[in-house]
Amino acid sequence: MSRIQLALNVDDVDAAVGFYSRLFGVEPAKRRPGYANFAVAEPPLKLVLLENPGQGGSLNHLGVEVADTDTVETEQSRLRAAGLSSADEREVTCCYASQDKFWVEGAPDGEQWEIYTVLADSPTYFGEQEEAASGAAACCAS
Incomplete structure (x- = not known):
């Protein structure tokens, strides 16, 4: 199973969840403060919403x-x-999940693409060490 991931910055995650639940006809697979993701069967899509007030409507990153x-x-x-x-990046915690992944470098227009698999769910947005050192936005960036 492979599916495209689209990670969007949203101003208000609750409003975005309401809209995308109606658009795709499914509820989020995971909800946490300032975060939601949808596992949409048709079309095959992993939609990730990251609450970043003031950045709403912009692309955070893309992935597979x-x-x-x-x-x-x-x-x-x-x-x-x-x-x-x-x-x-191996055995990292990001977006409330332990993951093995890598970031593709050199996209001509600067898009960020990650290729990843989820190893396990996590109670924290990212690893405790990283959490102490930086903000959540750094998690989903190469």
Whole structure:
């Protein structure tokens, strides 16, 4: 299973959840303060809403969610062979989930793409060490 991830900055996560629940006909798969994600079956989409007041309506990042770490590694090798570099992140906590992922580098217009798999749910937005050192916005950025 693979699906495109679209992560949006929203001014008000509650209002955004209401809109996207009606648009896609599903409730969020995960809700936390300032955060929601939807696992939409049709079309296959992982929609992530990140509350960033003043940034609403803008793209946070793009991604491809894949089934497992082997697929993350296969995709990273494929992209490396195609001449794209990446920034590796393994066993990181981000967006209330433990993940293995990498960020594709060098998009011509600066888009941020991550290829990732979710290893487990997490009670915190990102790891406790990272939480003490920086803000949540740094989690979903290469």
